[in-house]
Amino acid sequence: xxYATLVVSLVLVLSACGGSKVVRxxxxxxxxxxxxxxxxxxxxxxxxxxxxxxxxxxxxxxxGNTIYAADMRGRVTALAADSxxxxxxxxxxxxxxxxxxxxEGLVVVGGQKGQVIALNRxxxxxxxxxxxxxxxxSPPVAHAGVVVVQTVDxxxxxxxxxxxxxxxxxxxxxxxxxxxGTAAPIVVDDFVLSGFASGKIVALNIKDGRALWEFxxxxxxxxxxxxxxxxxxAPLLIVRDTLYAxxxxxxxxxxxxxxxxxxxxxxxxxxxxxxxxxxGNIYLSDEKGHVLxxxxxxxxxxxxxxxxxxxxLSAPAYINGYVVVGDYQGYLHxxxxxxxRFVARHxxxxxxxxxxAIPGAQALYVLNQGGSLAALQPRAR
Numbered sequence: 518x519x520y521a522t523l524v525v526s527l528v529l530v531l532s533a534c535g536g537s538k539v540v541r542x543x544x545x546x547x548x549x550x551x552x553x554x555x556x557x558x559x560x561x562x563x564x565x566x567x568x569x570x571x572x573x574x575x576x577x578x579x580x581g582n583t584i585y586a587a588d589m590r591g592r593v594t595a596l597a598a599d600s601x602x603x604x605x606x607x608x609x610x611x612x613x614x615x616x617x618x619x620x621e622g623l624v625v626v627g628g629q630k631g632q633v634i635a636l637n638r639x640x641x642x643x644x645x646x647x648x649x650x651x652x653x654x655s656p657p658v659a660h661a662g663v664v665v666v667q668t669v670d671x672x673x674x675x676x677x678x679x680x681x682x683x684x685x686x687x688x689x690x691x692x693x694x695x696x697x698g699t700a701a702p703i704v705v706d707d708f709v710l711s712g713f714a715s716g717k718i719v720a721l722n723i724k725d726g727r728a729l730w731e732f733x734x735x736x737x738x739x740x741x742x743x744x745x746x747x748x749x750x751a752p753l754l755i756v757r758d759t760l761y762a763x764x765x766x767x768x769x770x771x772x773x774x775x776x777x778x779x780x781x782x783x784x785x786x787x788x789x790x791x792x793x794x795x796x797g798n799i800y801l802s803d804e805k806g807h808v809l810x811x812x813x814x815x816x817x818x819x820x821x822x823x824x825x826x827x828x829x830l831s832a833p834a835y836i837n838g839y840v841v842v843g844d845y846q847g848y849l850h851x852x853x854x855x856x857x858r859f860v861a862r863h864x865x866x867x868x869x870x871x872x873x874a875i876p877g878a879q880a881l882y883v884l885n886q887g888g889s890l891a892a893l894q895p896r897a898r
Contacts, residue, residue, distance in 0.1 A: 560892050564586040704723060783816065843872075
């Protein structure tokens, strides 16, 4: 690999780059409040966790009434979303770092050494395997006969859904220093969108990998490589015809996809965890641990919750009028989507919740780093 990567947890002091320091502040204590909502745990199941020092964030995937999850040791599990009943389980001989992608009848995971494994969605049997250029740190996406995989060396690879054969590769130069990880590609109609460590978003034709348009979320600025980091590592978000993207140490932007990436609005923000939408707002957790609500149309601030500073928050999830974020101690904080006030708190074990919770029709599904997957349902007191 030609470039260095930086693990941003961020408990780092980086003095080699022009004396710059990035210091993480102590986590805020749990805030006091009067609960207004009761959280009921419908079921929980062990699906294996994350081990080692890699900053891996394995995402479960809800598809109909089935939820799929994978752990770093190569265990892939399918569970009934309404009961937690185990439907199938497959053990793979690899370190999984990118999961879980579901589509085109497949469940697809990526490995630390560039392995891509496709399983049959119905029974978990292996359909095919392939190898790409470097580590896969985000879920592959399958659509329109193509499995799209993003790797940490700045490449997007299109593989055939049928047999895993390589169809195309898109490559662009990456900066000397970047965050470990990549945002998962997303697909709209017949094109695929992805963010890069250069601060850019690129739209490709999913059939042949041809670049259609690109947009710069944030320009690198600063005296050294650390200050110039502008990775688009937060998962992209699409609401109707608008694409929302955010970068580290940069900006959040709203882009009109009907007009080949025309900018609608922009504002300063820094995040690498992701966003969600609801009630006409965009919700995000910034690098300091603030939870922000922004107006979808204008980007204007609606509210800000700053009492979770330093608690290493997950991306927010919106469900039924609530905004939910996880933290490093395994707590889920339930905020009112209207004004950001605390309404409930629930703990899913003591391991960190780093992956965004998955909203479903009947429940919110959350996976912690220890491998505990739980279905939660809010109820008014």
